[in-house]
Amino acid sequence: MARVGIEGSLSDIKAALQEKGYDIVDLRQEEDAKGVDCCVISGQDKNVMGIATTSTQGSVINAEGLTAEEVTQEVESRLQ
Template identity: 40%
Template sequence: MTKRIAVEQSLTNVTQALREKGYEVIDFKSAGDLNNCSACVVTGMDSNVMGMQELSAKAPIIEASGLSADEVCREIEERVQ
């Protein structure tokens, strides 16, 4: 079964890398129910000042800021079984 990953639209390099590894990648904003995703990748720009995420998903949230596309892929592979 293909794992579905929601990725913020600005992270095109991450989207491409995940697709090359066989993941189904969908746009984060149009993902709808994030609970149907295996993981979510965000830039971290949406974090509020207190560092709290406003996301409520059962899937792991991976903050891509400061990480290469390969590092994000490794994070996903470690967290998604």
């Protein structure tokens, strides 16, 4: 099953993805994003200056304003 990186504050989304059988990786540091197929972020730490470096080749999903079910659907659609 796919590996999904999740920010620590998104425990409801983490639980929903684990129920679906995804391998969950806690994103605590930038290095944690390496090797995941998809990342889910809270959107709280937005890039104000418009400069971004990425540590993953996978999709990044901003969960701000979305339910756990909506995020799960988004993860599934991006990984297929």
